[in-house]
Structure formats: structure tokens, C-alpha cells
Amino acid sequence: MYYVKETGLRFRSALVDQVFAKSLRLSSRAQQQRSTGEITNLMSIDAARLQRLTVDLHTVWVVPYLILISCFMLYDELGISFVAGIAVILLVIPITLCLSRVMKRLQKALMDVKDRRVKLCYEVLAGIKVIKLQAWELSFTKRVMEYRTDELLKFRSYIVTQAISSAVYNGVPSLVAMASFVSYVLLGNALDVSTALTSLALFNVLRFPLFKLPQVVNAIVEASVSVKRLRDFLLDEERVVVGPGSLTAPGILVDRADFSFDAASTPPLQNVSLSLQSGDLVAVVGAVGSGKSTLLQGILGDATCSTGHVFRRGRVAYVSQQPFIQNATLRDNILFGLPFEHWRYERAVAVSCLVDDLAMLPFGDRTEIGEKGINLSGGQRTRVALARAIYQDADIYLFDDVLAAVDSHVGADIFHRCMLDILKDKLVVMVTNNLGVLPHCSRILVLVNGHVAQQGSYADLMQTKLELATMVATFQGGSAIDGDAAPVPFELKGNDVASPRPDADASDSATRAVDALADAAVARRKITLSDAGADDDDAAKDAIVVDAIPTAALMVKEDRSTGQVGWPIYLVWIQACGGLIAALGVLVVYLIAQGMTLCATLWLSLWSNHPQPSDQTFYLSIFVVLNVAYILCLFFRAVSIYLFGLVGAKELFQRLITQILRSPMTFFDTTPLGRIVNRLSKDMYTTDEDIPSSFGSILTASIAATSTIGTIVYVTPLFSVVLVPVGWWYLSAQQFFIATSRELQRLDSISRSPVYALLTETLDGMSTIRAYGVEESFRHRLRNLLDTNQRAYLLNFAVNCWLGLRLEFTGTVIATFAAFFAVWTKPTQAEWFAGLAGVSLSYAFQITRNLNIGVTTLSELETEMVSVERIHAYTTLPSEAALRQSENVAVQPMAAAWPSHGRIVFDNVTLQYRAGLPPVLRQLSFTIEPQEKIGVVGRTGAGKSSLVVALLRLVEVQSGIIYIDGIDVSLLGLHDLREKIAIIPQDPVLFSGTVRSNLDPFDLYDDAALWASLTRSHLDHKVASLDDVVEERGYNFSVGERQLLCIARALLKNTRILVMDEATASIDATTDASLQATMRVEFACCTVLTIAHRINTILDSSRILVMDQGAVAEFDTPSALLENDSGIFSSLVSHWRDDAPSL
Structure with missing residues (x-):
């Protein structure tokens, strides 16, 4: 036996x-x-x-x-x-x-x-x-x-x-x-x-x-x-491995190919033909849902080539739009099974701008990273995945919107050091919504509704004044194809509260004033910072710690009981089954x-x-x-x-x-x-x-x-x-x-x-x-x-x-x-x-x-x-606070329409994620007035997302109080609080079901309201019915479309407070501009907190909150902050003005 x-x-x-x-x-x-x-x-x-x-x-x-x-x-x-x-x-x-x-x-x-x-x-x-x-x-x-x-x-x-x-x-x-x-x-x-x-x-x-x-x-x-x-x-059915075909050198050949994920539906990308070779830097641009990510998946063989042919020769490195991070040390995530080589590893970390991040981690690159990179920011996850790709020393690099999750100056640094320098002899195909990189690309593919509408060099495509030229004009904020760039209008009145309906002329005037101040700040900083990067490489080498050190364990080891299973456990089962009788x-x-x-x-x-x-x-x-x-x-x-x-x-x-x-x-x-x-x-x-x-x-x-x-x-x-x-x-x-x-x-x-x-x-x-x-x-x-x-x-x-x-x-x-x-x-x-x-x-x-x-x-x-x-x-795990605490005497006077104004006060708030870890917010104090539009910026690890964690009580603060309209939020039930705040998270998450169940799981709204939210979020053309199927984790929607659905959720809520955490990072410039205009109108009477990497999306904010090491470094109007040449915000805008338009 x-x-x-x-x-x-x-x-x-x-x-x-x-x-x-x-x-x-x-x-x-x-x-x-x-x-x-x-x-x-x-x-x-x-x-x-x-x-x-x-x-x-x-x-x-x-x-x-x-x-x-x-x-x-x-x-x-x-x-x-x-x-x-x-x-x-x-x-x-x-x-x-x-x-x-x-x-x-x-x-x-x-x-x-x-x-x-x-x-x-x-x-x-x-x-x-x-x-x-x-x-x-x-x-x-x-x-x-x-x-x-x-x-x-x-x-x-x-x-x-x-x-x-x-x-x-x-x-x-x-x-x-x-x-x-x-x-x-x-x-x-x-x-x-x-x-x-x-x-x-x-x-x-x-x-x-x-x-x-x-x-x-x-x-x-x-x-x-x-x-x-x-x-x-x-x-x-198994995926078809993409072979080299007739290619004799590293390259990609696509011949009249249709790429699809489902045999029953129309291919999301059709009739694609292109021939790429080493040394090409190819940018793929287009609106949300146009097929950009599908093209990369077709090249990889993940999307089925239903007609035509696709061939590929050479080793591939790929960075997905939602980076894959293992539950392992940061170093192991970068090595990805390859043996460790000191110089190669050092280079990958440096060009991915991870040096400062390693310095902040408690055990450097031996710090354990949680599942899906839970203890890393979105930008850090992207840069770890990028470092993994660089370390591979592959022949072909496929990047799916890697610049969207990082700050503009970090993105510019990555683009220069990676795409234009160490990968200059490689074949690089990058999906991007940052049109500022296009002049540096050898070829551009413009996708429109699942077809390649344009293909060629930047200069040639701009001369046609067709799709690409229109997209660039929108990206630069202009209303015409020719002429100077101007940011998208949004009303700015310094410390005053924004009016419910912004006036276009006033907005343009205020924005141009900020723009002029930004340009002046850039000019002044160029004088003082001209030699600032002289020793960057040496500093990077010194900062990267690769010696063997203990690993910091993030994941808790599973408890294993010892000895006999106690009678209380038997009693638990018997009582659950109906009791002793x-x-x-x-x-x-x-x-x-x-x-x-x-x-x-x-x-x-x-x-x-x-x-x-x-x-x-x-x-x-x-x-x-x-x-x-x-x-x-x-x-x-x-x-x-x-x-x-x-x-x-x-x-x-x-x-x-x-x-x-x-x-x-x-x-x-x-x-x-x-x-x-x-x-x-x-x-x-x-x-x-x-x-x-x-x-x-x-x-x-x-x-x-x-x-x-x-x-x-x-x-x-x-x-x-x-x-x-x-x-x-x-x-x-x-x-x-x-x-x-x-x-x-x-x-x-x-x-x-x-x-x-x-x-x-x-x-x-x-x-x-x-x-x-x-x-x-x-x-x-x-x-x-x-x-x-x-x-x-x-x-x-x-x-x-x-x-x-x-x-x-x-x-x-x-x-x-x-x-x-x-x-x-x-x-x-x-x-x-x-x-x-x-x-x-x-x-x-x-x-x-x-x-x-x-x-x-x-x-x-x-x-x-x-x-x-x-x-x-x-x-018997510890629980969060009660979902409802209306019986609390301190909360009884709260009106049903709370919050009616949207005034937020952080009073000496300190936040620590777990015992033994350093605080991520340190005695934080500031006040946000009703209807203010607040942009939140700061370098990685500054505590931007921790503001949201504290505000919505995902983790309870260690000390201090947060008030909304005069009520201490710690006295509220969690649902009393969270239902009253609309949030658009950085990682768009959908659940299997229907469009309706993803927008309104409690069936609180009628069909008209749901369609209105879809229309305002520019998804009505994608959704045929509210009962359209949403597959597991929203796989039948692109990442950009998932973000639009998350925005539609927020539009449904009748709330006075909106939090946006890089809400439009994966959305093209045209859709982003339209959404920004929609949100200015829809949330004009709301208090808005916008955590952003794209500096241009917050330049028209009422005030800017600059975070640094968990504390408020600067908090004032954009114009006031830009007058301070040595300020952090002025530095960020300087980098953006230097890098974003032309890189």
C-alpha cells in the first residue's frame, strides 16, 4: 500500500x-x-x-x-x-x-x-x-x-x-x-x-x-x-510561439496581421504591417482603446494573429503597463533568474533612477517586495520592471507606457539614459501618451480605432497635419495645429475659491500668468543648476549597495500551531453546525x-x-x-x-x-x-x-x-x-x-x-x-x-x-x-x-x-x-473600525448631506504603516478650504499616496486628527466616511460581471444616470449595453478604458470631495484634455485633491501641496511657489518645462 x-x-x-x-x-x-x-x-x-x-x-x-x-x-x-x-x-x-x-x-x-x-x-x-x-x-x-x-x-x-x-x-x-x-x-x-x-x-x-x-x-x-x-x-488552445521566419538579424516583421483575443469578436487591431530592425526607436500612440497594448501583445504572441503573419528574431524584454512584481527581494525582481553581475546590475539600477529609492529602503535592494509590489509606489514598480528589462541585455525592448507612472523629470531622465543612450543600438518599441518624446523617435505609429492610421518619422507625419498633428496640438494645449503651445484652460484665482462655473477668459489669463512665471523660473534655475549633474554617475555608483546584507521580510510567516488540536476548535465546528443539541x-x-x-x-x-x-x-x-x-x-x-x-x-x-x-x-x-x-x-x-x-x-x-x-x-x-x-x-x-x-x-x-x-x-x-x-x-x-x-x-x-x-x-x-x-x-x-x-x-x-x-x-x-x-x-483576525457608528454621540448632529462644504484639516497627523516601520507622515498640518483644487506633488516616497491612506483610514493615524467639515473622521464609521469621498485610484480595478455591476454594485442609480456617467467619461462609444460582460479583472478592457470606468464611478457620486491619484496616467492626451474639461465642470463645487506626475495637469490648481519625507515642504499658489527659485515645486516645473515639450 x-x-x-x-x-x-x-x-x-x-x-x-x-x-x-x-x-x-x-x-x-x-x-x-x-x-x-x-x-x-x-x-x-x-x-x-x-x-x-x-x-x-x-x-x-x-x-x-x-x-x-x-x-x-x-x-x-x-x-x-x-x-x-x-x-x-x-x-x-x-x-x-x-x-x-x-x-x-x-x-x-x-x-x-x-x-x-x-x-x-x-x-x-x-x-x-x-x-x-x-x-x-x-x-x-x-x-x-x-x-x-x-x-x-x-x-x-x-x-x-x-x-x-x-x-x-x-x-x-x-x-x-x-x-x-x-x-x-x-x-x-x-x-x-x-x-x-x-x-x-x-x-x-x-x-x-x-x-x-x-x-x-x-x-x-x-x-x-x-x-x-x-x-x-x-x-x-495554446499560444502560437512567434518564430523568426525569414529574419536573419534581430527585428520584427508584421505582414497584414489582425490581432485578437476572442474569435467571436472583431479583432481590436487589424491589417497591421511593419518592419523593424535594431537601432529603431518606435513610438506607438493613439487614443484609449485604439490597440496600442494589443500591438505589443501581438508581437509577443499573447494576442492571437488571426490573419496575416508576425515574425520576431532576438531575445525580448518587456515592461507591461501594469508591471509584474514578484513577492521577492528587489534584487531578485531585477535579476529575474539571471546570475548577478555587479556592473550590469549597477547600470540597470542607475539608468532606471532607482538609486534614491534603494537608499530609502530599509535593507536596500535586499528588501522584500510584497505581492504585486504592494509596498512600492506605482512609479517604483515601473522602474523596477524597467531595471529588469535593462539587466536582461535583450535584442528587442517592448515598453507599454512606462513613462506614465513616473514624474516628468524622472521620465525625461529615463528616456535620455535608456532609450536614447544604452538602448540606442537595440530595437525599442514603446507605447506612450507622452507626445513630447516623439521628435526623438525614428518612427511613429499612430493607431486609430484598431488600424494603423499613420506611420513614419515625426517630421513627415507633422507635415501631413492629420492625426498626429492634431494629437500633438492637443497635448501642447493649442487649439490649432500651428502656433504656440498654451496649456489647457482652468480657472486660477490664487488663494480665492474657484467659482462653480469657470470663466474661459479669466482662466486663460491666469494660466498664461503661471506659464510666464514657470518659464522665468526655468531660466533662472538653468544658471544655478548648469553643473548640478556633473557627478551624477559617480554618486549613483556610490549609492547602490550590492553587498550581502540581511533581507527585510515583509510577508508574515504563516503560523503553524503545534500540539493537539484543542477541544475549543471542535466546539467551534459543532457550534457552527447547530450546537450541542x-x-x-x-x-x-x-x-x-x-x-x-x-x-x-x-x-x-x-x-x-x-x-x-x-x-x-x-x-x-x-x-x-x-x-x-x-x-x-x-x-x-x-x-x-x-x-x-x-x-x-x-x-x-x-x-x-x-x-x-x-x-x-x-x-x-x-x-x-x-x-x-x-x-x-x-x-x-x-x-x-x-x-x-x-x-x-x-x-x-x-x-x-x-x-x-x-x-x-x-x-x-x-x-x-x-x-x-x-x-x-x-x-x-x-x-x-x-x-x-x-x-x-x-x-x-x-x-x-x-x-x-x-x-x-x-x-x-x-x-x-x-x-x-x-x-x-x-x-x-x-x-x-x-x-x-x-x-x-x-x-x-x-x-x-x-x-x-x-x-x-x-x-x-x-x-x-x-x-x-x-x-x-x-x-x-x-x-x-x-x-x-x-x-x-x-x-x-x-x-x-x-x-x-x-x-x-x-x-x-x-x-x-x-x-x-x-x-x-x-x-478572529483584527478588524478595521466599525462600518457605521451613527450611534456615537459625537456624530449624531452630522447632517445627511455631510460633507456640505468639503473643508479638510490635517492637524499634526503622524502615520505609520506598521509597528517597527518609520512614519510616512510626520506631524502633518495643513488646511484645504471648500472647493479648492489642490495639486499634490513630491518625489517618490514623499508621502503623497499616504495622504489618501490617512484621509480614507486605510491605516489609522498614530497621532493627530483629520477633520472634514469640522468632524473628526476617526469618530465616523468607515462607510460613513468612504461613501462620501469619491476616489479615482492609480491602479484601475474591474471585477467580473457587467458594466452596470462595476459602476453601481448596490443598484442605487437608474440607467440614465449610468449612461450619463459613461458619456461624460468618454466610454459611451465602447459600451454597447450596461449589461456588457466584464471579464475577470477587466481583461477585455484596456488599462486606459479601465481608468475611464473608474472615472465614471466617481462621476456617479454626489460628493463634495474628490481624490484623484494619477487618474489619467494611462489615457491619451486628447481624451485626457476632454476629461480634464469635464471634471472642471462636474467637480467645480467640490474640493479636489490631485496626486500627479504630469505637472501640467495641476498647474491650474488653486494651491499646490509639495510633500517631502512625509511633511509639508511647500503649500501655496502655483504662482507664489514658482517665484521661489530654490523651492521643490520650482525645481519640478523646471524639469518639466525643460523635458516635457521636447525632451
């Missing part, structure tokens, strides 16, 4: 490895059809089912063999009467086949809804920050619970069918015995003690294979569903079922002692009634334990998902996503199905063993002398086994989480992993994690084998002494003793099986209860 189990384990590992490998080869079309949750289930549940089947298949040949031998011996004992028993078996077979087909159908439906539930859970966890910012926890809890309710309804249908199947299978021995004895008596035979007890013993031998048979059938049914699911997945009811059902079979056996013994023909009908009738009652009890027994567990499964899951969504953001920052998904998938599966089954098996085995021992002691009291040492031996082995198995199971559970974490991480970074050709490296990591997991699992089974040998010995001792004392005992009433002795012996032969099932299942239960322990640990 050990080798069979080892084979099953190898089989599971092979399946997990193949599923993982296949996920790396899926085409874009197949990826859209396969959610992360579904792939997780394939690796966790389906592979485990096939592993169990390899063990159960071993019994497939054993079961028929035992049945055949038992039937032959019964025929020898009962003669032709046994044909009735055979007839019962033959009658049961079609019934069981029908039940198995029903179970298979129900199992498939159950797995489908389970996939959808895990998929939604993964999406919720991946977008948890947006859910909290939008105060959507209750909506998504409801959505998840709807899936969960549907799952449990299907599971209830499945367990009722399974209970019928179990009752049929487990009742077969009783039915066979009943039919055989009835036939035996009707044929005129007298049932004596010898015949009855010998037949009873054989029927008990028959019980084991017939008991195993439903388990094997259930395993085959489940495995057949899993096989089909795995087969369908492994046969999914419900548990007592289940116990009574099991006792009645065991009582029925014991009564039937004792009645048979009594019957066999009265073989007179006149008594046969009476005894036979009672025997039949007892057996029918037993079979009915079997059904109710199976249903009762599963329905008991079903109540607990729903309750525990609701507690789990509710508490996870109520946990503070620090929990998600320090906990890998795969670890949380493991609780919601594998641990919940164990709680749903395994624990009720184990509880039922333990109750059955323990009650049967107790009745067996009681019967033996009653018949032969001397057996109690042997019972003490045998019991001591048994309990010693049991305790040693359970203690060892428990810890091994915990190790198994903990070592499984990194497997799921790697899967989710890999699926997130699929394009990057495939572009760099490191699929095998990730498969190697998976195999190492699987090996670690398998060590604990295999050792656990070895301990099971150790226990099995000792239990066989214990059972043999019990049976031997029971037989010895039965022969040695001299009864005073011999006429009934023979029957009872026979019953006790037949039970004694079963004791080994009952003891084995009891101990192994008890051990399995304790290890399975680790899942409840892990779930319970998450249900």
Missing part, C-alpha cells in the same frame, strides 16, 4: 506540474475562458481526487475477489437458497449505476459553481484596496455568499443522492442475508445455530468489500468528472442505526436456538422488520451527518469571508494572496466534505467497537482481564500516531500554500514570464515547492502504515482471546450460550477493521480539524 500511495502522490505532482505548465502556454482566447479560481481548483481539488483514485483502484480487483469467495462459501452453506442473495446483488447493480450517473452530473455542477466562487474570491482579494476605498465590502460579501449558497444547495442534492447510494451499498449484506434466510426457510429448511452463525460470519466478511465498493464508485465518479475537467483544460441528535441517529443491526444479529441468534418449524414465520418476520429498519437508519445516518456539516460549512464560510473583507489593509500587505485563497478553497473543501465524513466514520467505528467489546465481555466476562493490557497497547499506539500525524498534516497544509501563491503570482505575470522565456524557471520553483509539500505527506502515510501493523496485531489478540474464553467458559444455560458466543466471535473478527477505521479516521479528523483551526484563526 505504501508504494501505491507513493505512486498516487507522484501522479498528483505530475498533474499539478502539467496544469501549471499548460497555464503558461494558454492562448489569449483560452485564458479568457479560464479563471484563476478554476485553475486553482484543478491543481488543488481535481489532482487530489485522482491521487486518491490510484489508491482506491487497488481495491477494485480485491473487492470482486472477496465477493466471489464469500458467495461461493455461502452457497456451500445455504445451498440453492443463496441464489436469492445473488438476485439481490444483481438487482442492486443497476440501481447503483443509475445513482452513480446522477452523482456524476451533480458533482460536475457542484465543481462548476465552486470554480465560480473561488474565482470571485480571488478577484475580491486582488482588488481589496479598491473595494475598501469604494465601501463595497457588503456588496461583495453578498455576491460571494450568493455563489456559496448556490454551491451548498447543489452539495445538498449531492449528499442526499450519496446517502441513498450509501444506504443501498451498506444495506446490501443485510438484504442478502435477509433474502437468503427467507429463501432458506421457505424451502423448508430449519435454521440452526451452525448455519446461522457461519452464514452470519460470511455475510460480515462480505460487508467489507461491499462497504468499500461505494467508496470506490464515489471516487470513480468524482475522478471521472475531474478527468474531464483536466482533459478539457489540457486540450485548450444538533450534535446529540446526530449521535442518537447513529446509536439507533447500530442498535438496529445489533438487534437483528441477536434476534438471528435467538431464532437459531428455536429451529421448530412453527416458530419460523414469527422469527423471520421480526428479522425482516429489523433489517428494513436498519437500512432506513443507514440513509438517515448518512443524511444527518452531512446536513449537520452543511450548516457549519455555510456558517464558517460566512464568518471567514466577512472577517477577511473586514481585515485592515496591513493584513493584505503582509499576507500572500495564495495563503488566503488556500483558506477559501482547500480548507473550505475539507470542512465541507471531509470533516463530516470523518465524524460519521468515527461514530460508526467507535459505536461498533464498543458494542463488540461489550458483547464479548457480556458473553465471556473473563475477557475483561485481557481488555486492560490490550487497551493500554491500543491507546499508546493511537496517541503516538495521532501526535505524529497531526504535525505532519500541519506541515502539509502550510507547505501547500506557497504552491497556490506561486500559481496566482504566475498567472498575474503571464505575459512578462513568457516574454522573458523563463517558464522553465517557474516550473522548477513549482517542483521544489511540490517536493517540500510531498515530504510531509509521504511521511504521514508511512506513519499510517506503522499504525496499521499494530492494529492488525491488536485485532488478532482480541479475536484469539475471545475464541479461547468462549471455548473455556462453562455456561449454566448452554442452549442460548452457543448463539451468543457465535455472535461475539463474528463481531470479534470485525474488531480489527473497526479499530483501524476508528484510529486512522480519528487521526484524519484531527488533521482535517487543522483546516477549521486555520479558518477560525482568520475569523
Whole structure:
């Protein structure tokens, strides 16, 4: 058996490895059809089912063999009467086949809804920050619970069918015995003690294979569903690897290609032809949704080339629009599996402008980066991904809007040092919305509505005065193609509050004044800063620390409980299932079922002692009634334990998902996503199905063993002398086994989480992993994690084998002494003793099986209860503050329309993300007046985004107070606060569903309001219906389109405060200009905080808040700040004026 189990384990590992490998080869079309949750289930549940089947298949040949031998011996004992028993078996077979087909159908439906539930859970966890910012926890809890309710309804249908199947299978021995004895008596035979007890013993031998048979059938049914699911997945369409074709040197050749992600829809990019070679610097520009990112994905092979051809020769480095960052050290993220080379690494870090960032990190480049770069800013994530690309020293570089997430002066530095310097001999294709870089590019592709509208050099395309010229004019702020550039108008009145409707002439005048001051500031700074960059390279070399230093761990190591699972955990499960009264009811059902079979056996013994023909009908009738009652009890027994567990499964899951969504953001920052998904998938599966089954098996085995021992002691009291040492031996082995198995199971559970974490991480970074050709490296990591997991699992089974040998010995001792004392005992009433002795012996032969099932299942239960322990640990996590606190006296006077003005005051605010970390906001104090438009700027790490974190209480401040319209926000419920502030986050997050559900998950607005928001956010041309499908994480929308949907969400809110965190970073200049004009009108009466990298988007702000090292460095009107030549803002504008227009 050990080798069979080892084979099953190898089989599971092979399946997990193949599923993982296949996920790396899926085409874009197949990826859209396969959610992360579904792939997780394939690796966790389906592979485990096939592993169990390899063990159960071993019994497939054993079961028929035992049945055949038992039937032959019964025929020898009962003669032709046994044909009735055979007839019962033959009658049961079609019934069981029908039940198995029903179970298979129900199992498939159950797995489908389970996939959808895990998929939604993964999406919720991946977008948890947006859910909290939008105060959507209750909506998504409801959505998840709807899936969960549907799952449990299907599971209830499945367990009722399974209970019928179990009752049929487990009742077969009783039915066979009943039919055989009835036939035996009707044929005129007298049932004596010898015949009855010998037949009873054989029927008990028959019980084991017939008991195993439903388990094997259930395993085959489940495995057949899993096989089909795995087969369908492994046969999914794979991406076509882009080959070199006729290219003899590094380059790209696209010939009349259409690129698509879905065969059923119109290709988002059509009829593309281009030929590129080393030394080309190609810029791809166009409006949101025009196909810019699709072009890069087509070159990579991620978008399917449905017509035409695409060829590529040379190694590729790729930086996606949403950079892929691993949960590893910053250095490992840059190396990406390559060996460390000092000079090469130093250069990559320097040209990516990461030197200052490394100096700020507590452990330099050995600082651990959280999942998806959670502890890095958007600009830092982009620059880490850029450094990774530079370190690769590839032939072809594909950059998807890498300049959007960084400050203008940093972007200019990156463009000069990377694209124009060290990559000047490489082929570089860059998608960009920063049209200022275009004069430096050798070729420009202008995409319009999925077609290449223009292609050529900057000078040639500008002379045509077509699409590109119009885009450049809009980017520069002009209204015509020719003429001087002028910023987009926005009213500016110094310290005065902006009027509700801006006057265009006044706005132009004010803006031109700021523009003139900016130009003057630039001129003055050029004199003082002309030599400032002389020693930049040397400083960079000094700042990069690459010596071996300790790694700063961000992710919290998963807790592993030790010792016995405490009774409180069992009580948690029992209380979730309905409490002690419900548990007592289940116990009574099991006792009645065991009582029925014991009564039937004792009645048979009594019957066999009265073989007179006149008594046969009476005894036979009672025997039949007892057996029918037993079979009915079997059904109710199976249903009762599963329905008991079903109540607990729903309750525990609701507690789990509710508490996870109520946990503070620090929990998600320090906990890998795969670890949380493991609780919601594998641990919940164990709680749903395994624990009720184990509880039922333990109750059955323990009650049967107790009745067996009681019967033996009653018949032969001397057996109690042997019972003490045998019991001591048994309990010693049991305790040693359970203690060892428990810890091994915990190790198994903990070592499984990194497997799921790697899967989710890999699926997130699929394009990057495939572009760099490191699929095998990730498969190697998976195999190492699987090996670690398998060590604990295999050792656990070895301990099971150790226990099995000792239990066989214990059972043999019990049976031997029971037989010895039965022969040695001299009864005073011999006429009934023979029957009872026979019953006790037949039970004694079963004791080994009952003891084995009891101990192994008890051990399995304790290890399975680790899942409840892990779930319970998450249900007791610290929570955020209350969602609603309207009962607080201090908040009672708050009007329903709060905030009515939008006045924000930070009073000596200090913010620290976690204990032990330095403050990110330091005694911050400033006041924002109602309707002011505040631009927030500062270098990376200055604390800009931390303002939003503090304002919306994603992390509670350590000291100080934040007031909105005079109310301390810490006294409000989180939803009271967050619902009243509209926010457009930097990372646009969408959820699977519809456009409607993404805009309005609570159904608060009518269709007219939703369409109005889409129109104002320039998405009405993209959306055909509010019920248009949004795929997982919004994959069927471009990043720019996702940002527009997030803007549409904000437009729906009737609020006095708007926070924009680089809201238009991934949007083209034309759409950006239109949106800026829309937001000026729509939010004219609102207080607006704009965190920006594009300086031009905030030059017309009422005031500028300049952050530096978590404190207010400058806070005044743009004109006043620009008069200070040595100020930070003046420096930023100087860089922008120097670099942005012409770079």
C-alpha cells in the first residue's frame, strides 16, 4: 500500500506540474475562458481526487475477489437458497449505476459553481484596496455568499443522492442475508445455530468489500468528472510561439496581421504591417482603446494573429503597463533568474533612477517586495520592471507606457539614459501618451480605432497635419495645429475659491500668468543648476549597495500551531453546525442505526436456538422488520451527518469571508494572496466534505467497537482481564500516531500554500514570464515547492502504515482471546450460550477493521480539524473600525448631506504603516478650504499616496486628527466616511460581471444616470449595453478604458470631495484634455485633491501641496511657489518645462 500511495502522490505532482505548465502556454482566447479560481481548483481539488483514485483502484480487483469467495462459501452453506442473495446483488447493480450517473452530473455542477466562487474570491482579494476605498465590502460579501449558497444547495442534492447510494451499498449484506434466510426457510429448511452463525460470519466478511465498493464508485465518479475537467483544460488552445521566419538579424516583421483575443469578436487591431530592425526607436500612440497594448501583445504572441503573419528574431524584454512584481527581494525582481553581475546590475539600477529609492529602503535592494509590489509606489514598480528589462541585455525592448507612472523629470531622465543612450543600438518599441518624446523617435505609429492610421518619422507625419498633428496640438494645449503651445484652460484665482462655473477668459489669463512665471523660473534655475549633474554617475555608483546584507521580510510567516488540536476548535465546528443539541441528535441517529443491526444479529441468534418449524414465520418476520429498519437508519445516518456539516460549512464560510473583507489593509500587505485563497478553497473543501465524513466514520467505528467489546465481555466476562493490557497497547499506539500525524498534516497544509501563491503570482505575470522565456524557471520553483509539500505527506502515510501493523496485531489478540474464553467458559444455560458466543466471535473478527477505521479516521479528523483551526484563526483576525457608528454621540448632529462644504484639516497627523516601520507622515498640518483644487506633488516616497491612506483610514493615524467639515473622521464609521469621498485610484480595478455591476454594485442609480456617467467619461462609444460582460479583472478592457470606468464611478457620486491619484496616467492626451474639461465642470463645487506626475495637469490648481519625507515642504499658489527659485515645486516645473515639450 505504501508504494501505491507513493505512486498516487507522484501522479498528483505530475498533474499539478502539467496544469501549471499548460497555464503558461494558454492562448489569449483560452485564458479568457479560464479563471484563476478554476485553475486553482484543478491543481488543488481535481489532482487530489485522482491521487486518491490510484489508491482506491487497488481495491477494485480485491473487492470482486472477496465477493466471489464469500458467495461461493455461502452457497456451500445455504445451498440453492443463496441464489436469492445473488438476485439481490444483481438487482442492486443497476440501481447503483443509475445513482452513480446522477452523482456524476451533480458533482460536475457542484465543481462548476465552486470554480465560480473561488474565482470571485480571488478577484475580491486582488482588488481589496479598491473595494475598501469604494465601501463595497457588503456588496461583495453578498455576491460571494450568493455563489456559496448556490454551491451548498447543489452539495445538498449531492449528499442526499450519496446517502441513498450509501444506504443501498451498506444495506446490501443485510438484504442478502435477509433474502437468503427467507429463501432458506421457505424451502423448508430449519435454521440452526451452525448455519446461522457461519452464514452470519460470511455475510460480515462480505460487508467489507461491499462497504468499500461505494467508496470506490464515489471516487470513480468524482475522478471521472475531474478527468474531464483536466482533459478539457489540457486540450485548450495554446499560444502560437512567434518564430523568426525569414529574419536573419534581430527585428520584427508584421505582414497584414489582425490581432485578437476572442474569435467571436472583431479583432481590436487589424491589417497591421511593419518592419523593424535594431537601432529603431518606435513610438506607438493613439487614443484609449485604439490597440496600442494589443500591438505589443501581438508581437509577443499573447494576442492571437488571426490573419496575416508576425515574425520576431532576438531575445525580448518587456515592461507591461501594469508591471509584474514578484513577492521577492528587489534584487531578485531585477535579476529575474539571471546570475548577478555587479556592473550590469549597477547600470540597470542607475539608468532606471532607482538609486534614491534603494537608499530609502530599509535593507536596500535586499528588501522584500510584497505581492504585486504592494509596498512600492506605482512609479517604483515601473522602474523596477524597467531595471529588469535593462539587466536582461535583450535584442528587442517592448515598453507599454512606462513613462506614465513616473514624474516628468524622472521620465525625461529615463528616456535620455535608456532609450536614447544604452538602448540606442537595440530595437525599442514603446507605447506612450507622452507626445513630447516623439521628435526623438525614428518612427511613429499612430493607431486609430484598431488600424494603423499613420506611420513614419515625426517630421513627415507633422507635415501631413492629420492625426498626429492634431494629437500633438492637443497635448501642447493649442487649439490649432500651428502656433504656440498654451496649456489647457482652468480657472486660477490664487488663494480665492474657484467659482462653480469657470470663466474661459479669466482662466486663460491666469494660466498664461503661471506659464510666464514657470518659464522665468526655468531660466533662472538653468544658471544655478548648469553643473548640478556633473557627478551624477559617480554618486549613483556610490549609492547602490550590492553587498550581502540581511533581507527585510515583509510577508508574515504563516503560523503553524503545534500540539493537539484543542477541544475549543471542535466546539467551534459543532457550534457552527447547530450546537450541542444538533450534535446529540446526530449521535442518537447513529446509536439507533447500530442498535438496529445489533438487534437483528441477536434476534438471528435467538431464532437459531428455536429451529421448530412453527416458530419460523414469527422469527423471520421480526428479522425482516429489523433489517428494513436498519437500512432506513443507514440513509438517515448518512443524511444527518452531512446536513449537520452543511450548516457549519455555510456558517464558517460566512464568518471567514466577512472577517477577511473586514481585515485592515496591513493584513493584505503582509499576507500572500495564495495563503488566503488556500483558506477559501482547500480548507473550505475539507470542512465541507471531509470533516463530516470523518465524524460519521468515527461514530460508526467507535459505536461498533464498543458494542463488540461489550458483547464479548457480556458473553465471556473473563475477557475483561485481557481488555486492560490490550487497551493500554491500543491507546499508546493511537496517541503516538495521532501526535505524529497531526504535525505532519500541519506541515502539509502550510507547505501547500506557497504552491497556490506561486500559481496566482504566475498567472498575474503571464505575459512578462513568457516574454522573458523563463517558464522553465517557474516550473522548477513549482517542483521544489511540490517536493517540500510531498515530504510531509509521504511521511504521514508511512506513519499510517506503522499504525496499521499494530492494529492488525491488536485485532488478532482480541479475536484469539475471545475464541479461547468462549471455548473455556462453562455456561449454566448452554442452549442460548452457543448463539451468543457465535455472535461475539463474528463481531470479534470485525474488531480489527473497526479499530483501524476508528484510529486512522480519528487521526484524519484531527488533521482535517487543522483546516477549521486555520479558518477560525482568520475569523478572529483584527478588524478595521466599525462600518457605521451613527450611534456615537459625537456624530449624531452630522447632517445627511455631510460633507456640505468639503473643508479638510490635517492637524499634526503622524502615520505609520506598521509597528517597527518609520512614519510616512510626520506631524502633518495643513488646511484645504471648500472647493479648492489642490495639486499634490513630491518625489517618490514623499508621502503623497499616504495622504489618501490617512484621509480614507486605510491605516489609522498614530497621532493627530483629520477633520472634514469640522468632524473628526476617526469618530465616523468607515462607510460613513468612504461613501462620501469619491476616489479615482492609480491602479484601475474591474471585477467580473457587467458594466452596470462595476459602476453601481448596490443598484442605487437608474440607467440614465449610468449612461450619463459613461458619456461624460468618454466610454459611451465602447459600451454597447450596461449589461456588457466584464471579464475577470477587466481583461477585455484596456488599462486606459479601465481608468475611464473608474472615472465614471466617481462621476456617479454626489460628493463634495474628490481624490484623484494619477487618474489619467494611462489615457491619451486628447481624451485626457476632454476629461480634464469635464471634471472642471462636474467637480467645480467640490474640493479636489490631485496626486500627479504630469505637472501640467495641476498647474491650474488653486494651491499646490509639495510633500517631502512625509511633511509639508511647500503649500501655496502655483504662482507664489514658482517665484521661489530654490523651492521643490520650482525645481519640478523646471524639469518639466525643460523635458516635457521636447525632451
